[in-house]
Amino acid sequence: MNPAVLIASVYVFALAAFLGYQVISRVPPLLHTPLMSATNAISGISLIGSLVLAGGGHSPLFAHLLGFVAVTAATINVVGGFGITDRMLKMFAKRLPAKNAAVNE
Amino acid sequence: MNPAVLIASVYVFALAAFLGYQVISRVPPLLHTPLMSATNAISGISLIGSLVLAGGGHSPLFAHLLGFVAVTAATINVVGGFGITDRMLKMFAKRLPAKNAAVNE
Amino acid sequence: MNIESYFMEATYLVASILFILSLKGMSHPETARRGMFMAEAGMFAAIVGTLVGQHIVTWVWIISGLALGSIIGGWMAVTVPMTAMPQRTALSHAFGALAAALVGVGEFLVHASEMGVVTRGALGLEVMLGALTTTGSLIAAGKLQGVIGGKPIQFRGQNAVNLLIGVGMLGSFVFFWIHPEAVAVFYIMLGLAFVFGVMLVIPIGSADMPVVMSLLNSYAGLAAAATGFVLGNNVLIIAGTLDGFSGFILSVLMCKAMNRSITNVLFGGFGAVIAEASGDSDGVMREISLDDAAMQLAFASRVVFVPGYGLATAQAQHAVRELAELLEGRGVTVKYAIHPVAGRMPGHMNVLLAEANVPYAALYEMEQINPEFVSTDVAVVIGANDVVNPDARDNPKSLIAGMPILEVDRARSVIVLKRGQGRGFSGLENPLFFKACTTMLYGDARSSLSHLAKAVQQV
């Protein structure tokens, strides 16, 4: 990897870490369970790496097969994770009319 | 500029913008004046560009001169800005024994 | 770079921003769902961008993988009962981590020879973290589901064995880093990482699984971030880092609420030690009849429900809401006291009670409700144990000394709903059950609650 790109990646990592800390420390305990499954779903982003492995050129068949398994696994992670999160949040959403009360949580 | 580096720079910019928003929106009004002069001092970071211009190789004399003016101006910004901020904050610091009261501001 | 690549890069940037916004949305229940849609949109954008911008030659594997994964994932999401959330999340973890590990192996197969030092290091990390998270999460899911015994599994010399495996794994990592041509060493590392994941989680009691899961979540995120370094892909770095941090912060929060250190959770074999340490208590546990309990509730003016893990296992969330509504109909003020680590996941009680349509306004956090117990007529403890253990406050020698608790023992009268003499997560005896103000109503929480409701109706 080009050193300039590497350095930039380090910056991206550092900034994302700060931002993650800032954003996540503001999530109320009420939403910790959904948060856990939501970030789990987001970490399924390695799906995009799997896609390239499964369908990219110049790779041996074995790599395609690995890619297929990876795509399947990552998709389970993404679809399952978002689905579970959504089901949980739907429950919270039902209770939303009690607007201001929510701030107490 | 190498496209990968450019893209990474855009990410750095976007993340810094988010982070800036998060961090700065938490500064209490009490500290807005020092914040203004502190960020002003930090923006004097263009000093590091000036240094290269003033002392770098392969440049015409005119560029060196420009660099000299730029270094002077940026240093005024940095030293003046931090100095002013520090004087302001020193005043606040004097009052620190009244710890918890500060949270009310 | 051609136009397709620019499009792809643009979708990645958009996805990164959407992921950040979605986590910001999580700071409030009202915006949480919109936040999730953003994250989903971001994921979708990134997938489309990848398919457009990358040089894809065969579609068959991609399409079948996406289809199969969607079916399994969708099925997992739709069928999961609320009480099985923790293990499903753990399972979902395992799959995500597996994908990260496999992508690493694939990269290794295709590009090993051209890799620079940094990339190779990141690749090693990715594969290692991915593999150990996969097996670790599987074990965690198994323990939570009860497929694998929940007790910490420990044996003599365990720490030595673990150390050996860990050192072996790291050693092969370093060796591979220096000698990229040593293909076998790479696979040895992979294998050891799989084994290491198992060994890490096996000795931890099922009650500590939430912390472990959070940590594994964090590892999965870091594996994704490492993948980002390998592929030079910023959206992977950002999403992975966000995930890594969220997992880490949550585990720290949980440990704080339990007043324990992370090292203690990971290496303490907590449950095991305590099983021996539980002392005997003087005094007797007094049982209360259903009718007496119903009478007390019906004529109280302030009642506080204190749900715990037992509420989750008994799936009693609807039953408690029905009882509460009956009481409210009689003019009783009903509140719910939510301890931050009640149950087995952070926010566990909130999710369950939300499912049962309990209004937010009735839920009170520990700091809010504790001062109110003195003026409470009846505190009803529903399958909670450790979170109401007064020893944590009164007995500095207790293993959970210092853990903040719900001070139900300040209430005029306490009714405890549990099945028998079972201990809680910590395995400690709870002196609350022997206090003069406390009476026990034995039985499964759900049936006890619905019987109570019937009895209240007849008062």
Added chain:
Amino acid sequence: MNIESYFMEATYLVASILFILSLKGMSHPETARRGMFMAEAGMFAAIVGTLVGQHIVTWVWIISGLALGSIIGGWMAVTVPMTAMPQRTALSHAFGALAAALVGVGEFLVHASEMGVVTRGALGLEVMLGALTTTGSLIAAGKLQGVIGGKPIQFRGQNAVNLLIGVGMLGSFVFFWIHPEAVAVFYIMLGLAFVFGVMLVIPIGSADMPVVMSLLNSYAGLAAAATGFVLGNNVLIIAGTLDGFSGFILSVLMCKAMNRSITNVLFGGFGAVIAEASGDSDGVMREISLDDAAMQLAFASRVVFVPGYGLATAQAQHAVRELAELLEGRGVTVKYAIHPVAGRMPGHMNVLLAEANVPYAALYEMEQINPEFVSTDVAVVIGANDVVNPDARDNPKSLIAGMPILEVDRARSVIVLKRGQGRGFSGLENPLFFKACTTMLYGDARSSLSHLAKAVQQV
């Protein structure tokens, strides 16, 4: 890359992190100063890193520039009286922006031929923003200092002229972007940007300068960020972006507190319009003698001081603290009511009162103190005007209608300290002064306050 470059890059990363941490420190007065040290350390690290890692051939210009700049900057910081903070900050701005513009010109001189499209675009932005911020900040400083007339300077066709200059500037920017060999156009752009900065700020009244300054701060930050893109330097991008955002957020906050839009501030020529719009008021302003005022204060049980811009111009912060201490010695409860835009900078009153050692605990924000005015015996308005104008609340046709105010007119009695019939920043008449509960104590705020203190001692 050699070892020096790695060292440099490491210092840049450290500096970026320190800058972020320093702004985080600003979220609390207790950590603010430590935050500043971090920022200073970051700046120092970045400078050292640059000198080590870049290929420096001549040191004479660098050393003389650093020395000269430190002397001037240090002198500026040490000699500035607290009341002149705003103009000094503006001046400091001007220098920073000038540096950014010059670096851009230098880059252009040295590397113009090798630049890619994106870099050239960033370079143009940098030079343009830098140049217009330089002259704009100078004008702002001049207006705040009173060197240049504070009144908005407006003439017929001004907007057309400004538009012309702006379009000319942007036009040459685009031309240069497409035709990098057009050196002359680059310099035309530079010149027009300098002129545009002047034209932008000249028509704005000095009272609106804080908003303008914040915006210029934001521009200076963006110029630095653009420099970062030109040089491929992440610390510049990060520091510049943070600065850009802070300026932007502060100007939005100020506009909100004044209930005006940013466009209105920038193009409204607010002060000018209003000078005509001020209506006459019925009723009379009743003067109060020093002794009567002192008597009222001495025998009150609750007094609230309401400082405004007049406190700053009169430098009366110490006098008010002394009076307050005297009253407290007599058992009077004294509070200070701080309006978010009292004075001429956000947080202006806080800085002044902190300088005079007024304890934090005695300062109350608008939302906190407004409900307390009904139970206040005497509200003492010290050189404040607009922030206590009840028209903003009562008269929907008022130019400042909707601006949140300190509701002093709810107090039992109001004493207003000002020099005469002078209007406030908005140029509007203030009906408060004509109310039955209000009495006026004319004179410079500082001398009025110290006379009051003497009189109170003699009660």
